[in-house]
Amino acid sequence: MDLKYVGKDIPRVDAYEKVTGTTKYMSDLSFDGMLWGKVLRSIHPHALIKSIDTSKAKALPGVEAVVTWEDVPGLNGFGIAIQDQPVLCKDKVRYAGDAVAAVAAVSKEIAEEAALLIEVEYEVLPVVDDPIRAIEPDSPKVHESGNILLHTEIRKGDIDKGFDEADLIIENTYYASRQEHAFLETEDGIALIEEDGTLTVYAGSHYPHRDQLQLSRCLNMPVEKIRVVSSPVGGAFGGKDELTIQPIMALLALKTGKPVKMVMPREESIISYWKRHPMIMIYRTGVKRDGTLVANDVKVYADTGAYASLGGPILNLALESSCGLYRIPHVHIDGYSVYTNNGISGAFRGFGVPQVTFAMESQMDIIAEKLGLDPIEFRRKNILKKGEVAPIGHHITTDVESEAVLDAMEGSRLWRERERYRGTDKNRPWIKRGVGLALSWQGMGLGVGLPDFGDAVIEMDPDGGFIVRVGCVEIGQGAMTVYAQVAAEALRFPIERIRVVIGDTRNAPDAGPTTASRAAYVGGKAIFLAAEEMNEKIKGYASGMLSVSPDEIEIDDGSAYVKTAKDKRVSYEEISSYAIERGGLPVAEGHFDLPTADKAIEGAFGLPHHIYSCCGQIAAVEVNTLTGQARVTDGAVVVDAGTVINQGGLEGQSEGGFVMGTGYALTEDLIIENGVVKTPNFSTYIIPTSKDMPSSIETIPVTNYESTGPFGAKGIGEIGMVPTAPAVTNAIYDAADIRVFKIPATGERIYELLKQKKGENK
Amino acid sequence: MKEINISLKVNGKQYDLSVRPNMTLLEVIRDELKLTGTKESCGMGECGACTVIMNGRTVDSCLVLAPQADGAEITTIEGIGEKGLHPVQKAFIDEWAIQCGYCTPGMVMSTVYLLDKNPKPTEDEIKEGLSGNLCRCTGYAKIIKAVQKASKMMQ
């Protein structure tokens, strides 16, 4: 097919507004008579609430409302999977940052002052902060039901037999840190009551329709009376998947009848909201002398913090990918997601997979070295292909371009020329350089047993252009641009005259969450299907206007014509007038159900997935042996992307993912001690700056046509950061002969490892 | 708190305002003047999202108190492309140097200042010049390309 828009160099459709500062994020909105909201949060990680006294706060001039649990009209609980998190705590707080009360006042300052006047009496409880200790029966309990949110155990083959067959067994324990999303727009927004009584909530998130549902439960209001607008978002990365400030703002708006705005200060945002799960991962891997993997025994403890949110599904996605994309006959996987008082963990780009990939790909590197095998050869020998049985026991029935990804890694410039990036720096002999790689895979979409669909609507507008409506959101990934490209291509219509409306429960149909790398794939496919229906309608009108049968009509570039007589044509402007005269402009709908696996894995909710993405990365690093500081100098990203809809967009996701992954590998550690966050700002929680950026990041797409996706595309949003950390730590090993078992590999940690190694060598 | 009078010129327009003395320049710009292109992200000088040009130099407007801006001349993102897009803005669009866009106004302002002082910066000088502006989405690669492109366009 001759493509005009898909795969072409199309600028972002939202770029003009973004470079001129005219994009209105939810944090930029304001309304007349608006009040400011402020939350009072627990300073204790674990405590009983004995009493809450709001009288002084209420008496402060300028305060218009103070709300506590008593003001929650519906279910005082939210959570995507399990609703165990109170909107406002009643008798117990479970992390330092838990919301206890909130104020609406005429100014920010008065709201802040009033919040401090609320008196809460606590009885402090022992802090549960070690996930392994927390599952012991005598541990203090975060929830009455016990501290295990989810335990999943998967067996395949006979693990003991597998280890009997092994010539080499490698056992190690890995630790992955708690990562902060550090989106630049914190959790901000406004809630207000419309004239007709509708509650409108403006707050950036991944899924306005689910926010609407959750709000309706908490507020005891029908969904039709609630409108949620959640796009554009100033960055999210999973951190705005769950509710944040929405229910509290809504309570204050309902109580006062006025618009209430809230803007999370950075520290409050970091302390109070979602993080990537820290994990402890114990791996025992058995392999034959010739490099055939035979057994993998995996134990994972995920620290889910105080409330459930997506802790269960995250654990299971991690476990699905925990053995890598390899053929392993004997597998035992045992995972726990554990409640603690360590903040709250939730969705984050990669959804549990970066952690286990760090562990598994470190194991692979260690084994390859011990057996004297080339790391790519060793992976190729064990790589899982379509039709084979995955580590958790299901058949892979869709294309996962594992071998092509390995080939492309091997062929990449960075790998071919790796000798140039290795060894001691001649001018600075304290700098050791090395190159490492890692491979990863991840299920796309929500998984088996979960409704996973997307709807889209296309309307012709009165001047013959189109409005495309999809419920997904623009979190920066370029969804609007992809949608415009897919619509323009499928409608064969100029992209400039297509307007994309997304992220609004009133003006766009439900397309599911903008997560799990599914927005381009599902939303795009629903648009494609709607466009096909629209094209049929247009042909119908044109056939009436040109007095020929619809099959004789062809459409292109905003006009419809008779195939055999191209000068007999009508423009879309004419069609729209014609349609208006005959009862209305055409509207078309598309519905797409994401294909899911036909058989579930027993005891592992949501598993398996059906479509997978695959990504391999190579990193070149420099280790300063005097300071311990490591730096990533170059990178290569190979990603199985299906058809590339927009090269600029793909590179952006890949570069952004890679750099975020280097932060995860080297510096990012949200430290919580005794339940208290120690790194609540950007001078203590260190994310990469422009100076940390590698000199080059090469993006190499493996473009296999994904038959179910729009024009053959599949999702790539998450996988871009999944293999980065192990690629970096494997490179550190190559450079300085030290093995990193705990990320981030900070200067201090590397320095310690170097010191230990020196001691050993003496 | 007793309000004080300040007058300042923002994007060529004169404003006489009565503000609380503890108000930041960022609050004046966003909340009083409703110029919401300038963003708040950290509120403590750590991210550069609030960057504006004040008396010819970039500042983190969250760190400037309103009284300090009395008599100042300020340019915000809304003020740099009066005759159509500024070349820096154009280069950011062309190079896909934008994702969520929340860092973009600050990045653009820092780039405008950088190229004003140093019209042909090396890659290291660009990285240095933008090191006070955090971006969580792009990984900076395309932003650096955009700066290089803008520098060429402005020769």
Ligand code: FES
């Ligand atoms: S908001 Fe001013 S530097 Fe971050």
Ligand code: FES
């Ligand atoms: S584009 Fe999102 S922070 Fe830079």
